[in-house]
Amino acid sequence: MTCEKGVLQKMEKKRKILKIVQFTAVALALLATVLLISRAIAMRAVYDRAVKNNAVSRLETLELDGEEQSVLVEGKREDLPVLIMLHGGPQSPIIYGTGYRGDTPELTEHFLVVYWDCWGCGKNFTDDTESVTLERQVAMTCDLVRAMKAQYPGRKIYLFGYSNGTILTVSAAQTVGGDLAGIINLGPITSLKDAQEMAFQALKTEDMSYWDRRVLEESYERNDLEGFSKLEEMVTLKTSRMFYWKDLSANTRLMGYFVRVFYSPDFSLADIYHAYYASIFGGSRFTTLRQQIYEADEKQAMENLEVPMLILQAEGDIYGPADFFRHLAAQKDNVTFIQIPESAHLPTNAGFETVNCAVVDFAK
Numbered sequence: 001m002t003c004e005k006g007v008l009q010k011m012e013k014k015r016k017i018l019k020i021v022q023f024t025a026v027a028l029a030l031l032a033t034v035l036l037i038s039r040a041i042a043m044r045a046v047y048d049r050a051v052k053n054n055a056v057s058r059l060e061t062l063e064l065d066g067e068e069q070s071v072l073v074e075g076k077r078e079d080l081p082v083l084i085m086l087h088g089g090p091q092s093p094i095i096y097g098t099g100y101r102g103d104t105p106e107l108t109e110h111f112l113v114v115y116w117d118c119w120g121c122g123k124n125f126t127d128d129t130e131s132v133t134l135e136r137q138v139a140m141t142c143d144l145v146r147a148m149k150a151q152y153p154g155r156k157i158y159l160f161g162y163s164n165g166t167i168l169t170v171s172a173a174q175t176v177g178g179d180l181a182g183i184i185n186l187g188p189i190t191s192l193k194d195a196q197e198m199a200f201q202a203l204k205t206e207d208m209s210y211w212d213r214r215v216l217e218e219s220y221e222r223n224d225l226e227g228f229s230k231l232e233e234m235v236t237l238k239t240s241r242m243f244y245w246k247d248l249s250a251n252t253r254l255m256g257y258f259v260r261v262f263y264s265p266d267f268s269l270a271d272i273y274h275a276y277y278a279s280i281f282g283g284s285r286f287t288t289l290r291q292q293i294y295e296a297d298e299k300q301a302m303e304n305l306e307v308p309m310l311i312l313q314a315e316g317d318i319y320g321p322a323d324f325f326r327h328l329a330a331q332k333d334n335v336t337f338i339q340i341p342e343s344a345h346l347p348t349n350a351g352f353e354t355v356n357c358a359v360v361d362f363a364k
Contacts, residue, residue, distance in 0.1 A: 039263055045264035050074065056112060059266055062147050064140035071144070072098045072266060073110035076105075081156035081181065081363060082148045083111035086141065086188070088163030090123035090289055091278035092131075095257050095346075098123045098163050099264035099275060101256075106356035110363065112152065117145060117275070117350040118168070120286065123267065125274035129285045134167070134292040141172040149179050158363060163187045163236035163319065163345065170298045173307050182308035184359055187345045190320040191297035192228055195295030196220070198318040199231040206238050218291060229283060241316045244344040253349045263273045299324065308334045310362040312355055314343040336362065 045349050050057045056075045061068055073164055087096040098117045107113050117123045120132035143158070148157055158181055161169035166185040189195065198218045208216065212234070219230040223364035236242040244250055261272050278286055302309070311325050322339065338358055343351030 008354065009240070015069065020334070030328065038136075039275045042263040043265040046102055046263055050265075051104070053102065054108060059098075062144065063135055064119070064143040064147070067119055067140070069119060069140065069144075070098060072101055072115040072264075073112055074101060074108050076109050078112075078313060080110060080112045082114060082152055083107060083158045083160055083359070083363075084116070084144060084148065086116070086161040086165030086168045087118065088165055089118070089121070089278060090164045090293055091286055092353040093120065093122040093275055095254070096160070096260065097167070097261075097275065099261040099267045099271070100101075100257070101264065101266055103260060104356070106194065106353075107359065110360050112155075114144070114148060118165075120148075120289070121278060122275040123271050125271070125277065126299060132286055132289050134171075134289055137289075138168055138171040138175075141168045142176045145172065145176045145179050156363070157274070157357075158182050158184060160184040160359065161186070161188075163189065164293060167293060167296055167298060170301050173305055174301055177305060179306040180307050182310065182362060183305075184310045184312070184362060186312045186347075186355055187317055188298075188311055188313060188320045188325070189293075189296075190299050190302070190324060192225075192294045192319075193297070194320045194321055196223070196228045198233045198321065199228070202239060202316070202318055203231065203234055208238070212238075225291055226283065226361070228294065236320055239316075240344055241314075241318055242345045244342070244348045245359065247348075250342070250348040250350065251346075253352050254346055290307050302328060302335075303332075306334055308362075310358060311335065311337045312340060313337070314340045314345060314347070314351060314359055317345050319345065 015121045021341040054074050055077050056073055057135070058073055060071050060073055062071055085096040087093040093099065098113065098115045099122065100115060104113065118137055120126050120129060126132065145157060157179060159169040159172065159282060161183065162169070166188040169185055173180060200216070203216050215230065215300065216234060221227070240246045261267055261275050267275070283290065311324060311329070313320065313322060325337040329335045340347070340351050340354050342348065343354070
């Protein structure tokens with residue numbers, strides 16, 4: 001009897017576990033169904049609103065350096081100057097990318113805005129991540145400028161780069177600067193070697209445990225991409241220089257961008273995955289591109305450029321020395337430098353407002 005009782009207890013336990021598994025599976029299936037239905041409804045609403053509010057709101061396919069690439073072109077009127085957006089990352093089209101139809105009326109009121117998920121990510125993903133190089137992305141940026149010049153003859157064309165995108169704006173301007181009315185760099189990178197030193201100095205003043213301080217010292221002493229990536233992570237988590245932790249309510253627009261890709265009428269579920277792909281897999285993907293970006297230094301190119309340049313940087317940003325930008329603006333008539341208070345490398349609500357106003361003023 002005791003043996004039978006033990007068997008019955010085991011069977012009862014298995015039945016309970018099975019019920020829990022079944023309930024969890026049903027709950028997850030219902031949640032997925034609700035999310036997909038809400039996504040379909042929101043996608044239609046976003047698309048209809050964008051098309052209604054803009055004379056131009058369309059996806060186009062262009063050939064850039066031999067690769068077919070999708071771009072989103074959007075503007076209130078057909079006759080506006082062109083503003084080409086280059087997102088950050090590397091390979092993270094989470095703020096400025098193809099998935100944000102209708103999201104920046106402050107800019108589409110004044111420009112035909114061209115959003116491009118840089119080759120290898122988002123809507124322009126490639127499985128061969130090691131074939132993605134900085135040289136080819138620069139070549140594609142130049143081809144994108146040429147394509148817009150051919151498509152919209154006589155229009156002013158501006159290049160807007162955010163974070164890693166600023167490397168592309170500066171590099172491309174060395175080749176197609178004559179076709180540009182100006183470049184705008186938000187959160188500019190001069191070099192990641194500069195950023196490494198600035199990150200270390202910023203973190204030295206933070207209150208840390210013994211073990212964190214040891215990681216800080218060891219990462220700095222490595223003086224390589226892996227060491228810098230660790231410093232970058234520490235800056236993100238322990239300071240308000242990357243994300244503005246000082247006031248979470250100041251980041252609602254940014255948080256909306258991270259969610260917004262799910263409701264993009266231009267992104268499939270695979271595109272959403274590929275928008276976050278580089279972040280999910282970290283340093284194990286795009287290793288060639290990451291190393292090239294780590295070794296790049298844009299200071300001399302910025303000093304030599306004659307195209308009008310607007311530099312926008314949050315106070316305390318670690319990716320480029322503010323003193324260098326101030327000196328550049330003081331020495332060169334074509335350079336304007338604006339520091340953004342109470343913001344971070346990832347802009348706050350006020351930061352986005354300052355950026356959008358500055359871009360419109362720059363193009364007047």
